[in-house]
Amino acid sequence: MGKLIRLAVTFFQIGLLSIGGGYAIIPMIQEQVVERFSWVSQKTFTDIITISQMTPGPLAVNTSTFIGIQIAGIPGAVLATFGCVISGISISAFLYRLFQRFQKSEYIMELLSGLKAASLGLIISAAVTILLLSFTGTSVISEIRTAxxxxxxxxxxxxxxxxxxxxxxxxxxxxxxxxxxxxxxx
The missing domain is CATH 1.10.12 (Lyase 2-enoyl-coa Hydratase; Chain  A, domain 2)
Structure with a gap:
């Protein structure tokens, strides 16, 4: 699979599973771009996350854009950003219609409660990852002694x-x- 297609598919998957927003998705992005594909180093990833937090816009979108640029220039940035965003737009449109139709259903409300709990766990994981990356340069908790x-x-x-x-x-x-x-x- 070509690098551009793999980049678009990877960020589509990341966008598809980004329940909880930008901070919650940081560990997944790191696992894909640093550990699985080795597109960027841990240090570069940390720098990209830092820059993404300081620039306007959603963290996941900024991160996908910066990683896309690192990997394949402007075409990479466009495809990574598109992949990250299109899945969220599709899911949002589907969920909007679903919630409009079943807004009084207690099953849907229970589903939302479960999603909120999962989101909180992902956000806490992202916070720990950001702190570890900031102070140790790695997301491995056993490296805390090198902080x-x-x-x-x-x-x-x-x-x-x-x-x-x-x-x-x-x-x-x-x-x-x-x-x-x-x-x-x-």
Missing amino acids: DWTAAAIFLCSLFVLRKWKLNPIAVMIGTGIVGLCVSMI
């Missing part, structure tokens, strides 16, 4: 500042970037 404790301290301080004083997140990001740069020069 960058300076980065963890900067993260905890910025989290405290954001929660305590409700500062502008962009200002905090710029400040933590400057602190990280200064610490790396020491």
